[in-house]
Amino acid sequence: MQLLGHLPAMSAAEVKARIARAREASKVWRRSSFSQRRKLLRILLKFIVENTETICRVSARDSGKPLLDAIVGEVVVTCEKIHWLCKEGERYLRPESRSSGIMSFYKAARVEYIPLGVVGAIVPWNYPFHNVLNPLTAALFAGNALVIKVSEHASWSTGYYGRMISSALAAAGAPSDLVQIVTGYGEAGNALVTGGVDKVIFVGSTQVGKLVMRAAADTLTPVVLELGGKDAFIVTEDADLDQVVQISLKAAYLNCGQNCAGGERFFVHDKVYDKFLERVTPLIRNLRQGNPLGPQPVDCGAMCMPGLAEKVHGLVEDAVARGALLLAGGKLRSASEAGGQFYPPTLLADVRPGMKIWEEEVFGPVMSVVRWSTDDEVVALANDCPFGLGSSVFAGSQRRARAIASRLEAGMSAINDFGTTYMCQSLPFGGVKHSGFDRFAGIEGLRGLCVPKSVCEDRFPLLMKSSIPPPWEFPVKSNAVAFGRSLVAMFYGPGLIYQAAGLAALLHCLVFPGAHGKTARGAGKSKAA
């Protein structure tokens, strides 16, 4: 809650000017080779590896997260992404052959992945470094320019990160205007959506996602919506509790719970419910919270967005008033008293439908525990939620965990683990229901930053070309329809006899153009017709 500096709240005109600069740069970069793009990413990667701690300290100062959370959530995932793009990105952006079907058997078909041009990204404050590098690395690798609007709650760090990006562009010989960072409020974000970019990747709340989609409709700008989440974390009676306990704490309290794909709803089987609570309660009560840049290591840091601690506390109070058990945390201190906006790691047991916390995204350090006893029941409880981003299922048998996960309404499922679908950068990231649609990251997300252009050409140009068959030439002949019917029967008829009859009828049409009435009967003509 201290002033770090000032940055411009850009006007719509300034945002448009940034898009125009990016547009010019994109015209150069779209012709770059994959090896040039890899060179740029490797320069970034080298800088990140050599300056990991500084990157984390800058993120901690801007967002209040502990350094370890920054290493895991900001640096490791970014390095993993760059590594994946360099290793496999080209394979998925090269032209891809496709089958040409029956009628076009003499054609070669393929998809070419053409850079979109200028990608616009609007991102939140929870991971100031990764939220910038995530769209940046993919958009540039796919041959685009990027205009990125960072959050008004985490803009200061873009000074350092922006210098890193500019230096990397210069060192790689890429156009200096290829990446434009926009600072400001919602109006600047709106100007980006309506300012003529070729696609918008919006990462933020469901509420603002709807505004973005509405604004994008005017210009028919495609949008990817990566919205809120309220992930289910399911524990069966035979799960390995030693493994589950520590992972569940990370799922709930990493980055002080400010994760879109964070564990919020912990469904624990009746038979191990009390044991689970006995194990996690003392650990949660003993988590150390404080200044992430102080002399002592801390387990939990601060909340970033002003007012978020009050909002989280409101949800906890409502749950307790409606019968939930408060087993740890749950006390709100003022920012001046606490030395910042801190909300303690909180544990609620016996959470049930009807409480606000059952439905609303918390986006804070609260583990809500729910009791269940049959697999059908837990699937129904987990799916009783407006969000559907990530999920985790822990069971003694991987088969049972997989069976439960397959029934969850979620974009991602980690089996006997948490968050691994995000670490595997070849996988698409995204949700269902109010968590948004379309995918960012992974093969699908990378290709989504391109126009998938369909191309079809002659497979043997010297031997065979398209020509209009005589019955169909203008003016069309009287046997044109009979010829068409024969063709359909020959290619798609059910069985060889039917197809042979079609071929005979087709030849008859060609040899006796005037005798169509008799010849086509029976071949390709249904009884009803």
Ligand SMILES: NC(=O)c1ccc[n+]([C@@H]2O[C@H](COP(=O)([O-])OP(=O)(O)OC[C@H]3O[C@@H](n4cnc5c(N)ncnc54)[C@H](O)[C@@H]3O)[C@@H](O)[C@H]2O)c1
């Ligand atoms: N699914 C994901 O990948 C993902 C990742 C991180 C966070 N989130 C979600 O983000 C939310 C928290 O972030 P937040 O509070 O910054 O979200 P937010 O929706 O308030 O803001 C996100 C961004 O949108 C901008 N914005 C605000 N009004 C706008 C408008 N009218 N037009 C265009 N842009 C506008 C903001 O300035 C900010 O940069 C949570 O709901 C969380 O679940 C989702």
